[in-house]
Amino acid sequence: MSAVQTPTLRDVADAAGVHPATASRALNPATRGLVNADTARRVIKVAESLGYRPNPIARGLKTAKSGTVGLVIPDLTNPLFPPIVRGIEAVLEPAGYSGLVVNTDNDPHREQAQIESLRSRQVEGFIVATALLDHPLLARLQQEGVVMVMVNRRPDGLDVPSITPDDATGIELAVQHLADLGHTRIAHLAGPANTSTGVVRARAFRNAVRDRGLDDDPSLLATCRYWTEDSGATALRTLLDAGAEFTAVVAGNDLIALGCYDVFAERSIECPRDISVVGFNDMPFLDKLRPPLTTVAVPHQQIGAEAARMLLDAIADPTRPSRSVLLPLSLVVRGSTAAPR
Amino acid sequence: MSAVQTPTLRDVADAAGVHPATASRALNPATRGLVNADTARRVIKVAESLGYRPNPIARGLKTAKSGTVGLVIPDLTNPLFPPIVRGIEAVLEPAGYSGLVVNTDNDPHREQAQIESLRSRQVEGFIVATALLDHPLLARLQQEGVVMVMVNRRPDGLDVPSITPDDATGIELAVQHLADLGHTRIAHLAGPANTSTGVVRARAFRNAVRDRGLDDDPSLLATCRYWTEDSGATALRTLLDAGAEFTAVVAGNDLIALGCYDVFAERSIECPRDISVVGFNDMPFLDKLRPPLTTVAVPHQQIGAEAARMLLDAIADPTRPSRSVLLPLSLVVRGSTAAPR
Numbered sequence: 166m167s168a169v170q171t172p173t174l175r176d177v178a179d180a181a182g183v184h185p186a187t188a189s190r191a192l193n194p195a196t197r198g199l200v201n202a203d204t205a206r207r208v209i210k211v212a213e214s215l216g217y218r219p220n221p222i223a224r225g226l227k228t229a230k231s232g233t234v235g236l237v238i239p240d241l242t243n244p245l246f247p248p249i250v251r252g253i254e255a256v257l258e259p260a261g262y263s264g265l266v267v268n269t270d271n272d273p274h275r276e277q278a279q280i281e282s283l284r285s286r287q288v289e290g291f292i293v294a295t296a297l298l299d300h301p302l303l304a305r306l307q308q309e310g311v312v313m314v315m316v317n318r319r320p321d322g323l324d325v326p327s328i329t330p331d332d333a334t335g336i337e338l339a340v341q342h343l344a345d346l347g348h349t350r351i352a353h354l355a356g357p358a359n360t361s362t363g364v365v366r367a368r369a370f371r372n373a374v375r376d377r378g379l380d381d382d383p384s385l386l387a388t389c390r391y392w393t394e395d396s397g398a399t400a401l402r403t404l405l406d407a408g409a410e411f412t413a414v415v416a417g418n419d420l421i422a423l424g425c426y427d428v429f430a431e432r433s434i435e436c437p438r439d440i441s442v443v444g445f446n447d448m449p450f451l452d453k454l455r456p457p458l459t460t461v462a463v464p465h466q467q468i469g470a471e472a473a474r475m476l477l478d479a480i481a482d483p484t485r486p487s488r489s490v491l492l493p494l495s496l497v498v499r500g501s502t503a504a505p506r
Numbered sequence: 507m508s509a510v511q512t513p514t515l516r517d518v519a520d521a522a523g524v525h526p527a528t529a530s531r532a533l534n535p536a537t538r539g540l541v542n543a544d545t546a547r548r549v550i551k552v553a554e555s556l557g558y559r560p561n562p563i564a565r566g567l568k569t570a571k572s573g574t575v576g577l578v579i580p581d582l583t584n585p586l587f588p589p590i591v592r593g594i595e596a597v598l599e600p601a602g603y604s605g606l607v608v609n610t611d612n613d614p615h616r617e618q619a620q621i622e623s624l625r626s627r628q629v630e631g632f633i634v635a636t637a638l639l640d641h642p643l644l645a646r647l648q649q650e651g652v653v654m655v656m657v658n659r660r661p662d663g664l665d666v667p668s669i670t671p672d673d674a675t676g677i678e679l680a681v682q683h684l685a686d687l688g689h690t691r692i693a694h695l696a697g698p699a700n701t702s703t704g705v706v707r708a709r710a711f712r713n714a715v716r717d718r719g720l721d722d723d724p725s726l727l728a729t730c731r732y733w734t735e736d737s738g739a740t741a742l743r744t745l746l747d748a749g750a751e752f753t754a755v756v757a758g759n760d761l762i763a764l765g766c767y768d769v770f771a772e773r774s775i776e777c778p779r780d781i782s783v784v785g786f787n788d789m790p791f792l793d794k795l796r797p798p799l800t801t802v803a804v805p806h807q808q809i810g811a812e813a814a815r816m817l818l819d820a821i822a823d824p825t826r827p828s829r830s831v832l833l834p835l836s837l838v839v840r841g842s843t844a845a846p847r
Contacts, residue, residue, distance in 0.1 A: 233574075244588075244790070251581070263606045263623065263624070265574070266607050267604070268592060268595060282599075286572075453795045457796075
């Protein structure tokens, strides 16, 4: 951002018709009580409309904040997360913040220990990518006033800012593509039922199939235990062993789709001639697979950047109402999808 | 580690035949001068033989250390680095340390700004994966007594601890495999000439070719500007356009090998029938490429773990002489290599 585009405290004060010192007090939750309530509301509204954000470095110098935030992710070696972390860092760095990364391996005990350890290091907030639908630890942290943003997934019934891909639209793109090719019996290998992404994508799949008059057959659904190749392979084997008949698969994510590739090799199934597959995420190097994987592209770097912006906003004003942002997705058509035989 | 296996300060003191307070003074560089020199040497020797390491959390409580270290890497979205970072974290976490990750994109200005920013956050040391052969910034940091460990690459003439793959042996494995298949004219797409990995692998390639009586032809060498697919593709095109004749390529790393795949597709070259390719690193999902890539497997997680151990050692005792560790490698044979036509 250039200096021209960044509103200053003085800009806010001028637009609200108050002294800068009054604007400053109104914008700081700790001193807001010193200002007339109507004035405070007006200043906050003006600051929001101008997109004003206090400079965290200058604030850090005054208040001895740590300048660090915790990044809680399941596993950095899952290719989904490095671009998210890079996107986060791209926004944190110019704002004078650094990220402390921890990997939880989705182990609740490990997650709790790591979050407590980060809190003891005085991190000013968390970006959390490990949210389960039911997540008591995150609920407790929120009650304790810990500043958090959920990325990629979010818990049910927790009023925290979140930035997630528009999963439902992504699944619709995949189903529409397969329907356009002539598929009517499409299977879904859903992600874990304890994650919002798994549940939202499975629900979207069923809606997309029904809306298009395709076969809405419960025997075409298998749910994966984890977001992994192994779980994807197991789920596909289960469908095949049960004798389910289908010509295409919408996988919950790319790793689950890669698990399908393993089963195809085991059972001499030719993709896409026998079965088409669509993944989700567009992780790197999918264009060089055999066959190159058709998938829903998710702008992970942008998701990370947006999460960091939301976190900086929440740190600057913890009383700000939480937002949920859905990022639009697109379909990348490659060699793993074709018309059914 | 269980409590049984972890030697305590008392164990060291008992084995050295001194009072625990004396052992403590002898092991702390700041208080060592208070102890008889022979006694100090004996205590240090005993502590090393027992594998004693001071508890950094307890130490942190007394000395108000930050408990953080800086991880300086080129780009987290290069699949080489996430497993290194995980390996680092696996060792830092139980020792009570966290890692602050920065991405430099190999930009010296960015690197300097980020390292200064991390120093201002009181990190206790750095693990650096961005080392160039000639690296004035790292030389200056070393002069200033900054605790550092080099990972994957290392600068020339700088006496800092480093942990790198045994690049020369890895290249030998690749050349031996191709020679066993019957190749005699093997090209090398070398990594950047300003990195130790690029230079060491290129030198090892030439030695391996000579030692086996294969064609040692300078026209079969091209040097890539970066460790990227694009640079790899450019280098291979240069060789082909110059009319060089070869039946196999040893690529400086997997990304350079993937660049070859792009050129093969452009020019209807069939791999491995027309040209065999060997990569280096064994990054994830290479088994699912078309064709699956034969490559030298590098234990990145182990490299990260070892780097973290060396850094903790150096933090505990900055006067400890630096070590350079080479980790052994192995060849993973897949579908991209075959006998020449």
